[in-house]
Amino acid sequence: xxxxxxxxxxxxxxxxxxxxxxxxxxxxxxxxxxxxxxxxxxxxxxxxxxxxxxxxxxxxxxxxxxxxxxxxxxxxxxxxxxxxxxxxxxxxxxxxxxxxxxxxxxxxxxxxxxxxxxxxxxxxxxxxxxxxxxxxxxxxxxxxxxxxxxxxxxxxxxxxxxxxxxxxxxxxxxxxxxxxxxxxxxxxxxxxxxxxxxxxxxxxxxxxxxxxxxxxxxxxxxxxxxxxxxxxxxxxxxxxxxxxxxxxxxxxxxxxxxxxxxxxxxxxxxxxxxxxxxxxxxxxxxxxxxxxxxxxxxxxxxxxxxxxxxxxxxxxxxxxxxxxxxxxxxxxxxxxxxxxxxxxxxxxxxxxxxxxxxxxxxxxxxxxxxxxxxxxxxxxxxxxxxxxxxxxxxxxxxxxxxxxxxxxxxxxxxxxxxxxxxxxxxxxxxxxxxxxxxxxxxxxxxxxxxxxxxxxxxxxxxxxxxxxxxxxxxxxxxxxxxxx
Ligand SMILES: Cc1ncc(COP(=O)(O)O)c(C=O)c1O
Numbered sequence: 248x249x250x251x252x253x254x255x256x257x258x259x260x261x262x263x264x265x266x267x268x269x270x271x272x273x274x275x276x277x278x279x280x281x282x283x284x285x286x287x288x289x290x291x292x293x294x295x296x297x298x299x300x301x302x303x304x305x306x307x308x309x310x311x312x313x314x315x316x317x318x319x320x321x322x323x324x325x326x327x328x329x330x331x332x333x334x335x336x337x338x339x340x341x342x343x344x345x346x347x348x349x350x351x352x353x354x355x356x357x358x359x360x361x362x363x364x365x366x367x368x369x370x371x372x373x374x375x376x377x378x379x380x381x382x383x384x385x386x387x388x389x390x391x392x393x394x395x396x397x398x399x400x401x402x403x404x405x406x407x408x409x410x411x412x413x414x415x416x417x418x419x420x421x422x423x424x425x426x427x428x429x430x431x432x433x434x435x436x437x438x439x440x441x442x443x444x445x446x447x448x449x450x451x452x453x454x455x456x457x458x459x460x461x462x463x464x465x466x467x468x469x470x471x472x473x474x475x476x477x478x479x480x481x482x483x484x485x486x487x488x489x490x491x492x493x494x495x496x497x498x499x500x501x502x503x504x505x506x507x508x509x510x511x512x513x514x515x516x517x518x519x520x521x522x523x524x525x526x527x528x529x530x531x532x533x534x535x536x537x538x539x540x541x542x543x544x545x546x547x548x549x550x551x552x553x554x555x556x557x558x559x560x561x562x563x564x565x566x567x568x569x570x571x572x573x574x575x576x577x578x579x580x581x582x583x584x585x586x587x588x589x590x591x592x593x594x595x596x597x598x599x600x601x602x603x604x605x606x607x608x609x610x611x612x613x614x615x616x617x618x619x620x621x622x623x624x625x626x627x628x629x630x631x632x633x634x635x636x637x638x639x640x641x642x643x644x645x646x647x648x649x650x651x652x653x654x655x656x657x658x659x660x661x662x663x664x665x666x667x668x669x670x671x672x673x674x675x676x677x678x679x680x681x682x683x684x685x686x687x688x689x690x691x692x693x694x695x696x697x698x699x700x701x702x703x704x705x706x707x708x709x710x711x712x713x714x715x716x717x718x719x720x721x722x723x724x725x726x727x728x729x730x731x
Contacts, residue, residue, distance in 0.1 A: 268295060268307075289709050290645055299326035302670040302677060304654065312648075313680055315655040315667045320493045323520030324571045325670040331523040334567035338559045345559040354562035361569050362530060365502045368511045371538035373531040374556040378492040378518040379407025381529035382456070385514050386411045386429075387551055388533060389454035389486045392540040397452035398429070399485070401437040403463045403659070406456060406490055415456050418463060420660045437461060438469045443476055447483035454514070455480050456488040459504035463659035465613025465666050467606050473508045486513040486537065492529065493611070496520040497572055497671055500582030500609030507608060513537060523568040528561035577671040584673050585609035591682045599689050600624065601639075603663075612667040613658055614685070616640060624693065627700045634707040637661035641706065642699045643688055651684035 267274070272293055276284045287293040295307035302325055304312040317323070324331065344350065359372035373388070375381045390396060400406070400415035407413070408421060414429035416422055417437075431451070435442040446452060455476060460467055480487040489512035494504035496517060501507055503515060514537065518529035541551055555561075572578060585608065592605040592614060601624065603617040616639055618628055631638045640657040643665060647653040658666035667681070692699040 268297065271295065289706075290641070291649060301325035301328075302673045310652055312652040312654050313669070313673075313677055315653060315669045315681070317668055317670050318524055320498065320519045320668045321522060322524040322670050323496055323498060324523055324568055324575075324577065325672040326524060328523060328567075328571055330571050330574075331525060331564060331567045334563045335525065335560055338563045343559050346555070346557070348554075352557045352559070352562060354559050354566065355557040358530075358562045358565040358569075361566060362517070362532060366515060366532050368534075369515065369532040370535040371533055373533070373538065373551075374561070375529045375531065375553050376527045376555055376561075377407070378516070378529055379409040379412040380553060380556075381492065381516040381518055381531050382406045382412040382415065382490065383409055384531050384551060385454065385456065385488050385516055386415075388514065388531065388537050388541055389488065392537040393453040393484065393486060395451050395453040395485075396431040397446075397449065398432045399435055399443065399446045399452050399455045400432065401435060401457055401461070403437060403461050403466060404456070404458060404490075405461070405463045405659075406458075406492075418660060437466055438472050440472065440475050440479065444479050444483075447479055447485050450483055452483065452485045454486040454488045456490060458490045458492075458494065459508070459510075460494050460499065460608060460611055462493045462666075464662055464664050465607055465611060465658055467608075468508065471508075473505060473510045477510050477512070480513075488512060488514040488516065490516045492516050492518040493668070496568070497578035497581050498609055498611050498668065499607075500578060500585055502578060504608065521565050521568060522561065523564045523571075526558075526561040526564040528565055530565075572671075575672070581609040581671040584671075584675075584678055585612065587675075587678050588612055588667070588681060591678070592685060595686060595689065599693055601628070601692065602689055607667075610667070610669055610671060610673070613664045614667070615664040616643070617663060623695050627695050627703070631700070631703040631707070634703075635710060637663060638703065638706065639663065639692075640665055642692060642703050643685075645702060646688045646691065646699060647684055651680075651688065653681065653684050 272284045275281065296304050297307055298305040302314055304314050306312065355374060362372055363369060373384055375384055386398060398415060400417060402417040404415055404417040406415045411429055413422060413425060414432045417434055422428065433446045435446050443455065447455070457476065459473060477487050489503070489505050491503050491505070495515070496502065498520065499507065505512060514531055514533040516529065516531055521530060522528040542548060589605055589607060589612060596602050596605065600619045600621060601616050603615045606613050619625055628639065631642065637657060637660065640663060644655055644657060647655060656666055658664040691697055
């Protein structure tokens, strides 16, 4: 029987979703990650999101939320963008010759051409399925291209959680319990050129892998750091790999974040926004000589690869995403909205003693808090922070969520920085919403006694009763959305 004649009993996914959505927490407790459910229930985020569009989410009660987390940064063009939806439907309706494997993909050719047009000094593209998989590929490309084993990475770096990528992770919380990882990986402090030079001097280092702006903490490169690092790499025969998985495709107000500092890496890693959020996808852009060292003979044509990497849905999602970014001028928009948010949030710093700094580029913004000077706040801060370092930020993010319907994350384990990575499509009204919500919430945190500090006591109570999520929220990936 051909598939045209088969009876059509396809599941109606939206009906299935509607029928079972109320069970989601129970299903996850039973069959998936119970700790995640405990986290959500403890902090009151179990609101049963039902719908997403653009930068907004809607819960079971019909409340609209402004999503400043955007699925860890994947919904650059917004959720469920109609152009992306049409592109994906078109693929499904077209009976394309997907994943023939003993052919080459037309859509992959188009997407590679389109990506390289934005990065003209690079020549070749390798596609993969996720950020971590792009990092794994970069490690292999760098080692085989240079014939060297070494890899240098930075303190606080986050490049993914597979074994190779984890070997380049600068945070013990992620590494503990999984070592030994890859040998010959050397950690250097971010922004420390002398340490980088010492590490590269061995001339055994294949690649320096670095996020132009670190996702954990939203740490900015010091002026001149990335250019000088690129020069050091060139001098020592090391490849510079820019992990732009989070920063790339317009998030920082340029197609690549490295453009802010006029740096041309040897490899650039892209993912997150590339997929439009709907189909896992990643790309490694690189110089020709690196690519050709890996694929140097016909019998090595498949020496590295991944079955689903160039699948038509992912490639079409990438093409449609680039179209939307170009047609809606979303890179300019990210720059404009980001400048506005940076300016208006920074203007609050002198008014609030616990608000230390606002930093970032485009729509990747870190809002950092720190210990107060006044006695009246000092005692409360110290109770909360002694119970769990970084807990103060949860006292900001939870009221932002509950009272202002803003979803955002803490920028890492024990961090005092809240990170904003919204969709590039946010509007001036959304910026007003963000600024007003932060202003009111931060003002509330400067009142003692007050609701914010009572929340602190409640969370500490949960932690004391062994409900670990309070401590780990913002740290372990499996347990928390506070992690990219
Ligand atoms: C800079 C960076 N690199 C790599 C990754 C890993 O990507 P994935 O979670 O798709 O494996 C992330 C994810 O947060 C990231 O932010």
